[in-house]
Amino acid sequence: MSDASRRSDxxxxxxxxxxxxxxxxxxxxxxxxxxxxxxxxxxxxxDFAMFGAALPPVAHEFGLGPAQxxxxxxxxxxxxxxxxxxxGTMSDYIGRRIxxxxxxxxxxxxxxxxxxxxxxLSLSVFRFLSNFGLGGEVPVTLTLSAEYSPGxxxxxMSGNIMAAFPxxxxxxxxxxxxxIPHWGWRALFVVGVIPALLLFFVRRYMPExxxxxxxxxxxxxxxxxxxxxxxxxxxxxxxxxxxxSLSNVRADVAAPGKVTVFELLAPxxxxxxxxxxVVSFGFLWASNGILFMLPTILxxxxxxxxxxxxxxxxxxxxxxxxxxxxxxxxxxxxxRPVLFLYxxxxxxxxxxxxxxxxxxxYAAAAAVGWVNPGVYGATGIYVSELHPTHLRATAVGWxxxxxxxxxxxxxxxxxxxxxxxxxxxxxxxxxLAYLISAIALWLIGVExxxxxxxxxxxxxxxxxxxxxxAPAPVMRPxxx
Numbered sequence: 001m002s003d004a005s006r007r008s009d010x011x012x013x014x015x016x017x018x019x020x021x022x023x024x025x026x027x028x029x030x031x032x033x034x035x036x037x038x039x040x041x042x043x044x045x046x047d048f049a050m051f052g053a054a055l056p057p058v059a060h061e062f063g064l065g066p067a068q069x070x071x072x073x074x075x076x077x078x079x080x081x082x083x084x085x086x087x088g089t090m091s092d093y094i095g096r097r098i099x100x101x102x103x104x105x106x107x108x109x110x111x112x113x114x115x116x117x118x119x120x121l122s123l124s125v126f127r128f129l130s131n132f133g134l135g136g137e138v139p140v141t142l143t144l145s146a147e148y149s150p151g152x153x154x155x156x157m158s159g160n161i162m163a164a165f166p167x168x169x170x171x172x173x174x175x176x177x178x179x180i181p182h183w184g185w186r187a188l189f190v191v192g193v194i195p196a197l198l199l200f201f202v203r204r205y206m207p208e209x210x211x212x213x214x215x216x217x218x219x220x221x222x223x224x225x226x227x228x229x230x231x232x233x234x235x236x237x238x239x240x241x242x243x244x245s246l247s248n249v250r251a252d253v254a255a256p257g258k259v260t261v262f263e264l265l266a267p268x269x270x271x272x273x274x275x276x277x278v279v280s281f282g283f284l285w286a287s288n289g290i291l292f293m294l295p296t297i298l299x300x301x302x303x304x305x306x307x308x309x310x311x312x313x314x315x316x317x318x319x320x321x322x323x324x325x326x327x328x329x330x331x332x333x334x335x336r337p338v339l340f341l342y343x344x345x346x347x348x349x350x351x352x353x354x355x356x357x358x359x360x361x362y363a364a365a366a367a368v369g370w371v372n373p374g375v376y377g378a379t380g381i382y383v384s385e386l387h388p389t390h391l392r393a394t395a396v397g398w399x400x401x402x403x404x405x406x407x408x409x410x411x412x413x414x415x416x417x418x419x420x421x422x423x424x425x426x427x428x429x430x431x432l433a434y435l436i437s438a439i440a441l442w443l444i445g446v447e448x449x450x451x452x453x454x455x456x457x458x459x460x461x462x463x464x465x466x467x468x469x470a471p472a473p474v475m476r477p478x479x480x
Contacts, residue, residue: 014214014253017226019243021210022150022452026157027233032205033148034157036198037141038164040104043195044137045168046175047111050192051076051127053176054185061185062120070415072124074408079128080135081404087136088143088397092260092390096144097208099393103140104198106133111192130192135404138165139380139397146384146392147211151452152331155381159327162377166319173313211453214253215389260394269387273395275440276383279343280403282437286350286430287373289410290315293426297414300423314362315369322374327381334449335382336442339375343438346371347431354427372430379441385448388457406433 024030051073059069083103091099110130117123142158149157179188207229213222230237264273294315298308329338349371353364380396387395414426448456 010217010219010253013219013223016243017210017214017222018452018454020226020230020238021148023238023243024150024230024233026150026153029229029233030148030157033145034161036201036205037145037161040100040137040141040195040198041161041164042168042171043198044107044134045165046172047107047130047168047192047195048076048080048134049169049172050176050188053172053180054188057180057185058123062123064120068120070411072120072127073411075124076127076131077404077407079131081401081407083132083135084139084397084401084404086132086397088139088401089260089394091136091140091143091393091397092212095208096140096147096212096393097202097206099136099140100144100206101199101202103133103137104195104202106130107137108133108193108196111189111195114192115186115189135401136397138162139393139400142377142380143384143393143396144206144209146381147209147389147453151450154385155329155331155335155378155449156327158381158384159330159378160324162380163320163323163327165377166316166323166373170316170320173316209389211389217253219253260391261398263391264387264395264398272386272444272446273398275444276386276395276399277402278440279379279437280399281406282433282440283343283372283376283379283406284403285406285410285433287376288407289414289426289430290368290372293411293414293418296418297423297426300418311361311365314365315372318366318369319372319374322370323377325370326374326378330378330381331449334447335378335385336444336447339379339382340438340442342371342375342378343434343441346375347434347438350427350431350434354424354431372434382448385451385453385456386444386446389453 055069055073058064058072064072087099087103107130110126110133113126114123114130117126142162145158145161146154175191176188179191207225208221210222210225213219213225227237263269294312295308298311303311326338326342346368349364349367353361353368356364380399383399384392384396413429417423417426417429446456
C-alpha cells in the first residue's frame, strides 16, 4: 500500500472517530469524567488558596516580616507560572492523561511535605514544587475536557468544570477556619494530601485523549478508547446512520514533530497568540488584585475588616454562578459576543464597585464576582478551540502561564498604590485591564460556537474560521 493510500485510510478513520465522539449524547461516561475533572480543579484551587490563610501563622512561627512573607507567597506564584508553561507544553508531547496524573501527584505530595517544613528554605522549596504541579493541572484538565466534550455542549461542560475553581476557594476558606484555630497551620497542609486519592479514579474515568492519540498516529489505541466510551455511554457502537459523517473534518493525524511553543508565534498564529496573552494578563491582573488585596483596599476606605471579608464572600459566591452561567451562555449565543460583554461590562462593574457605598456596595461586589473571575474558564475554552490538537495544551498552558505575570505584579503594584495614597484608583486599574481585554478578545475575530474542533483548526485553519465568522457581503443587483 502506498504512503498516499495509508494517509487516506488514516484520514478516513480519524474523521469517523471524531464523528463518533461528537454524536454521543451527554451520558454516564461524560458525567463520571466531569466529576473527576471537577474535583481535580476544586482541590487544586483549595490547595492554592490555603496558603493565604496559613501565611500569618507561618510568618509568626518563622519570624517573617511583611516583605519576607510576601516573598514566600511569590515563590508559590512563580511555581504555578512555570508549571503552567511546562505541563501545558509537555502534555502535547507525552499525553494529557499522564500529565494530569503527574500534576495531581506533585501538588498532593509536596503540599503534604509543606507540613513538615523545618525552616523557611524547606518551606519555600516544597511550596514551589507543589505549585509547579498545581499550575499545570488546570490547563491539562481544560484541554482534556475540550477534546472529549461534543461541540454542541463544549462550553457548558468545560465551563462548569472550571466553575470548580471558585468552589475550591470557598472550600479552602472553610477548611482554614475549621483546622487552623484548633490544630494549627501544619494540619491544614496534611489535609492537602487528599487530592492524591483522585489518582485511583483516573484509570477508570479519564482515558487518554483520543484526539491526542490520533495526532501521534496511534490510531488503533484511539479506536479502542472511542469504542470503550461508546460502550459505557450507550451500551453499543454508534451506527453509520447515527454518525452521519461530519463534513470538513480532518483530525490532526500523525502531526509533524515541531517545537510547539515556537508554532504559537508562527505566521498566521502570532497575532491571535499575542492577543490572547493580553487577555490573560489583563484578567489575572484584575483577578489576583481582587483576590489578594480587596480587604486591604476596603479597610483603607474605612470599612471594618469583618465587613471587607464579607464582601469577598459575596464576590466568591457570585463567581461560582458567573462561571457556570458563562459556560451555558457561550454555547447559546457564541464565544465572541458573550466573552466580549463579560469583559466590557465587567470594566464598568469594577468602576461601579469603586464608587458604590452602603448596600449598593454589596450589589457591586456581586456584579464584579460574576465577571471576575466568572469569565476566565470560558476564555480558556475559547483558547483550546482556536488551536489544533498537536499544540492545544501548549496554547492553553502558555495562556494561563503568561497571565500569571499579572499575578506577580498586581499585589506588588497595588501595595505601592495603597502606600502612596492612590488606593482610590486601584479598582480603576482593574477596570482598565478588563476594557483592554475586551478589545483584544474582539480583535481575534473568530467564532467557534458549536463547531467541531477539527472544523475550526483543520484545512484552511483559523483564517477559514475567521472568514466563516465574518458577515456575508451584501449582494446588490447588477447596474446599481
